[in-house]
Amino acid sequence: MQRFTGRVAVVTGAASGLGAALARRLAAEGMAVALADIDLQGAREVAAGLRQNGRNARAFAVDVGEPASIAALAESVADELGTCALLCPNVGVQQFGPVERLSLDEWRWVFGVNVFGAVACVNAFLPQLRAGEEAHVLFTSSTGALHVSPRVGVYNASKSALLSYAETLRLELAEEGIGVSALIPGGMYTTHLQSSAAAKPAGLEAPAFTDEDVAFVGRDMSGEPMVEPDHAIRNLIPALRADEPYIVTHPAFRELIEARFSALRRALDRAGD
Ligand SMILES: NC(=O)c1ccc[n+]([C@@H]2O[C@H](COP(=O)([O-])OP(=O)(O)OC[C@H]3O[C@@H](n4cnc5c(N)ncnc54)[C@H](O)[C@@H]3O)[C@@H](O)[C@H]2O)c1
Numbered sequence: 001m002q003r004f005t006g007r008v009a010v011v012t013g014a015a016s017g018l019g020a021a022l023a024r025r026l027a028a029e030g031m032a033v034a035l036a037d038i039d040l041q042g043a044r045e046v047a048a049g050l051r052q053n054g055r056n057a058r059a060f061a062v063d064v065g066e067p068a069s070i071a072a073l074a075e076s077v078a079d080e081l082g083t084c085a086l087l088c089p090n091v092g093v094q095q096f097g098p099v100e101r102l103s104l105d106e107w108r109w110v111f112g113v114n115v116f117g118a119v120a121c122v123n124a125f126l127p128q129l130r131a132g133e134e135a136h137v138l139f140t141s142s143t144g145a146l147h148v149s150p151r152v153g154v155y156n157a158s159k160s161a162l163l164s165y166a167e168t169l170r171l172e173l174a175e176e177g178i179g180v181s182a183l184i185p186g187g188m189y190t191t192h193l194q195s196s197a198a199a200k201p202a203g204l205e206a207p208a209f210t211d212e213d214v215a216f217v218g219r220d221m222s223g224e225p226m227v228e229p230d231h232a233i234r235n236l237i238p239a240l241r242a243d244e245p246y247i248v249t250h251p252a253f254r255e256l257i258e259a260r261f262s263a264l265r266r267a268l269d270r271a272g273d
Contacts, residue, residue: 001086001136001179001240005030008082010073012064012121013091015042017190018140021229022088023047025236027055031086034077036062038199056081064091064117065109065201067124074124084128086240089118090140092159093196095206096213099153103205107154113199114158119165129178136179136240139166143186143248147256149220151213170245179243183233186250187226225252 009026013019014035027033027050035057037043043059050057058081063069077084092114095106118139129135141163144156163182170180197208232249239247 001134001243003134004086004237006032007085007132008032008034008077009086009088010034010036010077010084010121010125011088011090012036012062012117013140014059015039015046016195017192018185018188018229018232019088019090020046021233022090022138022236023057024050024230025233026086026088027053027057029237032056032058032081034058034060034073034081034084036060036073036077037091038063039195064089064121065113065199067116067120070117070120070124074128078128083131084125085132085135086138087121087125087129087136088138088140089121090138091117092140092142092155092162092192093199094152094192094208095154095196095200096151096193096209096217097154097206098151099157101206102154105204106206109201109204110154110158111161114155115161115165118162122169130176134177134179136181136243137166137169137173138240138247139163139180139182141166141182141184143184143250143253143257145184146260147253149217151217151220167245179240181239181244181247183236183247184249185232186253187221187224188229188232188249189226190229225250 009031011019011023014023015037023033023035035043035047040061047057047059060073060076062073095110139162142159145159145163148156166180166182193209200208
């Protein structure tokens with residue numbers, strides 16, 4: 001995407017954390033930003049802050065676990081703000097716990113939001129993305145898609161599925177001039193655990209996280225750096241202009257990610273000719 005000014009961006013999960021940072025960055029680029037979240041009040045507060053700084057921003061309610069809610073969002077954005085040119089399906093929920101201990105309903109919730117929610121966003125907004133002269137989809141995956149850790153398995157599996165979906169969509173939309181990128185963040189200072197617990201549907205067994213899980217995961221990831229979301233997306237705009245397939249936020253993950261590819265290279269070597 002080359003032209004941002006005056007065009008419409010939709011960011012889901014924009015009430016806080018990375019989504020709010022994306023909204024701020026895109027608004028600073030002159031885009032009209034739709035901030036969509038299950039936490040409408042939070043989205044309103046971020047949008048109001050942007051408008052106070054002279055930006056064009058509006059809050060919308062959405063539950064990305066509900067395709068009908070996403071379809072309604074697409075209609076409201078088109079009516080109230082204009083045709084979406086940059087779609088950021090950014091919502092993702094976290095569910096800690098050993099994979100065998102989580103119920104199928106917990107798996108369905110995480111995949112329903114993190115994967116099917118993003119797919120439903122694309123399906124709902126694709127007609128608008130196709131209507132303009134150029135468009136882009138920016139997904140939020142995670143370093144967990146490339147480097148896994150115990151007790152984060154359902155989340156990492158969902159982010160891996162999302163990355164694969166993004167890579168495939170990129171190939172399928174390339175001919176139409178619609179770019180697709182995957183943002184691959186590492187740890188950021190956000191309210192991710194708390195917002196996931198708040199958004200978890202009633203009736204699911206396991207809590208989104210326990211203190212013991214947090215301590216366990218914290219120990220496993222203790223060497224990994226945490227950054228502020230605004231810092232994580234410092235290279236966003238040039239990457240979108242260049243239609244980069246991947247936007248990695250934490251260079252410190254190099255060794256962990258390369259270790260995975262080294263293991264695959266060794267497997268290729270063992271496979272011979
Ligand atoms: N925080 C991290 O360390 C980290 C690392 C890698 C990737 N990510 C990813 O970044 C993205 C943003 O998370 P964050 O860290 O900014 O967390 P956050 O809690 O600050 O923001 C998440 C937002 O999503 C909203 N949300 C939750 N469920 C929703 C639903 N069903 N429908 C609509 N909105 C919903 C919440 O209300 C919240 O405003 C997620 O996809 C997350 O998986 C986060």
